Amino acid sequence: xxxxxxxxxxxxxxxxxxxxxxxxxxxxxxxxxxxxxxxxxxxxxxxxxxxxxxxxxxxxxxxxxxxxxxxxxxxxxxxxxxxxxxxxxxxxxxxxxxxxxxxxxxxxxxxxxxxxxxxxxxxxxxxxxxxxxxxxxxxxxxxxxxxxxxxxxxxxxxxxxxxxxxxxxxxxxxxxxxxxxxxxxxxxxxxxxxxxxxxxxxxxxxxxxxxxxxxxxxxxxxxxxxxxxxxxxxxxxxxxxxxxxxxxxxxxxxxxxxxxxxxxxxxxxxxxxxxxxxxxxxxxxxxxxxxxxxxxxxxxxxxxxxxxxxxxxxxxxxxxxxxxxxxxxxxxxxxxxxxxxxxxxxxxxxxxxxxxxxxxxxxxxxxxxxxxxxxxxxxxxxxxxxxxxxxxxxxxxxxxxxxxxxxxxxxxxxxxxxxxxxxxxxxxxxxxxxxxxxxxxxxxxxxxxxxxxxxxxxxxxxxxxxxxxxxxxxxxxxxxxxxxxxxxxxxxxxxxxxxxxxxxxxxxxxxxxxxxxxxxxxxxxxxxxxxxxxxxxxxxxxxxxxxxxxxxxxxxxxxxxxxxxxxxxxxxxxxxxxxxxxxxxxxxxxxxxxxxxxxxxxxxxxxxxxxxxxxxxxxxxxxxxxxxxxxxxxxxxxxxxxxxxxxxxxxxxxxxxxxxxxxxxxxxxxxxxxxxxxxxxxxxxxxxxxxxxxxxxxxxxxxxxxxxxxxxxxxxxxxxxxxxxxxxxxxxxxxxxxxxxxxxxxxxxxxxxxxxxxxxxxxxxxxxxxxxxxxxxxxxxxxxxxxxxxxxxxxxxxxxxxxxxxxxxxxxxxxxxxxxxxxxxxxxxxxxxxx
Amino acid sequence: xxxxxxxxxxxxxxxxxxxxxxxxxxxxxxxxxxxxxxxxxxxxxxxxxxxxxxxxxxxxxxxxxxxxxxxxxxxxxxxxxxxxxxxxxxxxxxxxxxxxxxxxxxxxxxxxxxxxxxxxxxxx
Numbered sequence: 001x002x003x004x005x006x007x008x009x010x011x012x013x014x015x016x017x018x019x020x021x022x023x024x025x026x027x028x029x030x031x032x033x034x035x036x037x038x039x040x041x042x043x044x045x046x047x048x049x050x051x052x053x054x055x056x057x058x059x060x061x062x063x064x065x066x067x068x069x070x071x072x073x074x075x076x077x078x079x080x081x082x083x084x085x086x087x088x089x090x091x092x093x094x095x096x097x098x099x100x101x102x103x104x105x106x107x108x109x110x111x112x113x114x115x116x117x118x119x120x121x122x123x124x125x126x127x128x129x130x131x132x133x134x135x136x137x138x139x140x141x142x143x144x145x146x147x148x149x150x151x152x153x154x155x156x157x158x159x160x161x162x163x164x165x166x167x168x169x170x171x172x173x174x175x176x177x178x179x180x181x182x183x184x185x186x187x188x189x190x191x192x193x194x195x196x197x198x199x200x201x202x203x204x205x206x207x208x209x210x211x212x213x214x215x216x217x218x219x220x221x222x223x224x225x226x227x228x229x230x231x232x233x234x235x236x237x238x239x240x241x242x243x244x245x246x247x248x249x250x251x252x253x254x255x256x257x258x259x260x261x262x263x264x265x266x267x268x269x270x271x272x273x274x275x276x277x278x279x280x281x282x283x284x285x286x287x288x289x290x291x292x293x294x295x296x297x298x299x300x301x302x303x304x305x306x307x308x309x310x311x312x313x314x315x316x317x318x319x320x321x322x323x324x325x326x327x328x329x330x331x332x333x334x335x336x337x338x339x340x341x342x343x344x345x346x347x348x349x350x351x352x353x354x355x356x357x358x359x360x361x362x363x364x365x366x367x368x369x370x371x372x373x374x375x376x377x378x379x380x381x382x383x384x385x386x387x388x389x390x391x392x393x394x395x396x397x398x399x400x401x402x403x404x405x406x407x408x409x410x411x412x413x414x415x416x417x418x419x420x421x422x423x424x425x426x427x428x429x430x431x432x433x434x435x436x437x438x439x440x441x442x443x444x445x446x447x448x449x450x451x452x453x454x455x456x457x458x459x460x461x462x463x464x465x466x467x468x469x470x471x472x473x474x475x476x477x478x479x480x481x482x483x484x485x486x487x488x489x490x491x492x493x494x495x496x497x498x499x500x501x502x503x504x505x506x507x508x509x510x511x512x513x514x515x516x517x518x519x520x521x522x523x524x525x526x527x528x529x530x531x532x533x534x535x536x537x538x539x540x541x542x543x544x545x546x547x548x549x550x551x552x553x554x555x556x557x558x559x560x561x562x563x564x565x566x567x568x569x570x571x572x573x574x575x576x577x578x579x580x581x582x583x584x585x586x587x588x589x590x591x592x593x594x595x596x597x598x599x600x601x602x603x604x605x606x607x608x609x610x611x612x613x614x615x616x617x618x619x620x621x622x623x624x625x626x627x628x629x630x631x632x633x634x635x636x637x638x639x640x641x642x643x644x645x646x647x648x649x650x651x652x653x654x655x656x657x658x659x660x661x662x663x664x665x666x667x668x669x670x671x672x673x674x675x676x677x678x679x680x681x682x683x684x685x686x687x688x689x690x691x692x693x694x695x696x697x698x699x700x701x702x703x704x705x706x707x708x709x710x711x712x713x714x715x716x717x718x719x720x721x722x723x724x725x726x727x728x729x730x731x732x733x734x735x736x737x738x739x740x741x742x743x744x745x746x747x748x749x750x751x752x753x754x755x756x757x758x759x760x761x762x763x764x765x766x767x768x769x770x771x772x773x774x775x776x777x778x779x780x781x782x783x784x785x786x787x788x789x790x791x792x793x794x795x796x797x798x799x800x801x802x803x804x805x806x807x808x809x810x811x812x813x814x815x816x817x818x819x820x821x822x823x824x825x826x827x828x829x830x831x832x833x834x835x
Numbered sequence: 836x837x838x839x840x841x842x843x844x845x846x847x848x849x850x851x852x853x854x855x856x857x858x859x860x861x862x863x864x865x866x867x868x869x870x871x872x873x874x875x876x877x878x879x880x881x882x883x884x885x886x887x888x889x890x891x892x893x894x895x896x897x898x899x900x901x902x903x904x905x906x907x908x909x910x911x912x913x914x915x916x917x918x919x920x921x922x923x924x925x926x927x928x929x930x931x932x933x934x935x936x937x938x939x940x941x942x943x944x945x946x947x948x949x950x951x952x953x954x955x956x957x958x959x
Contacts, residue, residue: 604920608941609851617860617943623862634858643853681921685893 018145021051025153032160034167040160045074048134052146055116056135058092061123061161069130092133106142117141121154129158208307212290214300216240217262225307248274248283266300268292275307284311328699337436341370343429345387347476357438359410376408390423391430399423407436415440467564470546472556474519483563488534504530504539522548522556531563540567551609601681602648609641665700666708668737668745675712676735684733686720693736699812701745703790713805715749718780722753722804740809744792752803756796761794764796840866841956842884846902847891847918853951856889863949873897877905885913887955892919892926903933905926914955
């Protein structure tokens with residue numbers, strides 16, 4: 001070829017250049033050492049393009065089976081072809097196909113607007129690594145050296161790539177190794193730390209923890225256990241049951257049994273035992289649990305266990321249980337029916353009292369609708385509405401307060417109850433507790449009380465007495481209508497401290513003082529106070545009194561008082577006192593009056609004669625002719641009657657003349673005769689048949705003659721009066737005197753009258769006791785005092801037949817009482833009896 | 836003249852009355868008879884003739900009022916003037932109610948006596 005045509009100098013140059021190029025090519029791998037395959041490819045392409053003065057250079061390197069081949073294209077910088085590398089690659093791949101063995105050694109082709117010679121060079125023996133395609137527009141391409149260079153370069157590239165690949169692989173393996181080592185190291189470090197932590201945790205965990213070998217010997221116990229029990233690790237490891245020395249002796253046998261059961265079966269165990277706490281020697285309940293730790297084949301490696309002090313839990317559980325029990329007991333023994341209901345209205349509890357009240361047993365009631373069990377049909381809808389309203393709004397007008405409603409028993413009977421419903425939050429739901437009391441009885445009692453209160457109020461308002469009441473502090477809180485009527489004040493005016501307005505101004509100070517003192521001490525209150533009387537605008541004397549009403553502890557609950565108008569009584573009392581003072585005098589006067597009547601009668605008889613005779617006398621003298629004889633006779637009669645009158649006066653003088661000389665010797669017979677003479681007309685008028693038996697030998701007595709005669713007259717008058725209605729027998733009256741035993745003189749007056757009832761005999765001598773229509777009942781009383789002042793006695797006895805006998809007996813010749821004594825004696829009964 | 840004189844009978848247990856009254860009555864122009872007791876009067880023949888009876892109240896045996904009742908029972912309508920020494924208005928009232936013409940308390944004046952007699956005879 002063209003080589004023959006070269007000159008030897010050119011030939012040499014060409015060869016030199018070829019050798020240079022060969023050296024360069026051979027040096028490439030050294031340059032590439034340690035480089036990346038992509039870098040190798042690029043330097044290779046650049047170097048070869050320049051070295052062979054190519055227009056086009058294409059390179060394809062097959063990667064590993066999974067990777068796409070690497071393609072690269074170089075075009076000479078002077079070449080102005082516009083074909084782009086991708087198009088070139090595509091064109092080359094079309095011309096040369098996939099199988100490098102079938103490629104022609106040189107291919108003349110047109111690329112763009114010019115012809116180009118293309119030469120492939122296989123990478124690897126069979127092109128398995130890739131292909132290099134060199135192209136040049138030179139016609140002589142490729143020359144011999146160019147082919148040589150191309151194939152050498154291809155070999156060098158393969159070597160370089162293989163080295164680079166090897167290196168890259170080595171690096172990859174090394175870095176992977178490093179990564180793995182680092183990772184493992186980190187893992188180990190982490191594991192180590194976790195282990196430390198776990199150990200520390202296990203040691204310090206506030207629960208006794210331990211591990212046991214499959215044969216039952218102790219492998220590990222933590223610090224908590226050792227500190228709790230005071231055992232040492234050596235001790236615990238000394239025998240499988242050593243740790244059990246901390247267990248309560250009573251629990252030890254059972255503990256050992258369960259422990260060995262758990263170990264043998266490989267199931268572990270759970271038991272509650274009492275462990276002794278070193279700190280205070282107290283045995284406390286512990287929960288001991290152990291679970292097996294197994295390997296992949298399920299073989300037990302260890303048992304891991306804990307021992308937890310549950311004493312406090314257990315105790316609080318016990319307390320809770322007791323509290324619950326107590327609550328249940330309280331609720332069951334409660335007087336109220338206690339029922340709870342949930343938000344659906346379902347009964348969730350039903351105590352004993354509820355069973356009693358409603359008649360449904362606990363088991364019947366629980367789970368039922370409350371409304372259907374105890375609420376009367378007509379009210380059920382309202383109950384349901386109320387419940388819904390509360391759940392929706394949180395409002396319930398009947399909740400948390402006592403209300404009275406009607407409930408229904410199992411029998412269907414309706415009855416009144418007092419009910420309080422208390423809603424309680426339990427978690428997110430509401431529970432309603434109902435406390436129900438059957439108030440049938442109390443309702444009835446209430447009715448009764450109301451009725452009795454009404455009656456009492458009616459009584460206090462209609463009773464014709466003035467009533468009032470006051471608080472324990474002394475504040476008036478009630479006055480009945482009588483008080484208001486009497487005083488003319490309104491209730492409002494009197495209430496509180498207004499009652500003082502009712503009192504006479506002079507009395508308020510003292511009354512208030514006494515009242516406050518009573519309020520303080522609880523002493524009965526009683527004052528006489530002038531109280532305003534509206535009817536006549538005066539103050540009238542009233543007795544106001546009050547007593548405290550006390551409770552069982554003696555505390556004053558109330559004062560109840562009355563006001564009694566005693567104005568008239570008080571005045572009457574004063575009058576009575578005055579009257580009494582004058583009564584003795586009056587008695588004497590009255591007695592004298594009776595005497596005076598007798599005296600008048602005795603005197604009027606002769607006086608009538610005198611006046612009649614005198615009148616006749618005057619008329620006779622005045623006649624024409626005068627009847628002188630007749631006049632003389634009448635004048636004589638006048639003188640005679642005058643003398644008769646004079647006799648009467650003489651007798652009277654004898655009766656009264658010595659009345660002040662109250663102590664004298666008295667001839668009782670003579671005194672009796674005088675009385676008889678003076679009362680004969682009266683006795684006659686009453687048709688009394690008088691018998692007189694005066695003993696001749698009766699001694700004189702010492703005393704007040706007039707007073708004794710008063711007594712005799714009184715006895716005669718009584719006897720006569722006692723017979724005034726007697727018509728079926730003689731009105732016989734016997735008066736006699738006689739000597740009595742023990743130097744006494746007795747006078748007896750016996751009548752045949754109506755007599756007296758033995759039952760009233762004791763009262764005969766009471767002042768003002770009388771059986772007569774007109775009598776004052778004072779005679780016998782006075783008589784007895786007179787006789788007693790004469791140291792004698794006066795008595796009465798019923799007769800065997802009809803009538804009564806009155807007698808007195810006085811000592812003879814005894815030194816009689818003084819006049820003053822007598823007067824006092826007369827006054828005494830009237831004073832005392834009337835007081 | 837004497838025959839036409841009206842008879843006044845006096846019944847009184849007091850002797851001085853029996854002595855003194857008839858003379859005065861005669862001075863007045865009446866005929867007079869005296870009796871010491873009611874029984875005596877009833878037993879006499881004067882009952883039918885008596886135009887006025889002067890009668891003491893308190894007497895032994897039958898009293899003045901007793902006699903008054905007795906006469907009424909017998910259908911004798913003799914006007915009665917009671918005379919008594921016991922001054923008691925209550926008794927006087929009662930007697931007047933029973934039909935007595937008058938009741939004079941001793942001592943009485945001649946004019947009072949004459950008044951009573953006139954009244955009694957007018958009634959008669």
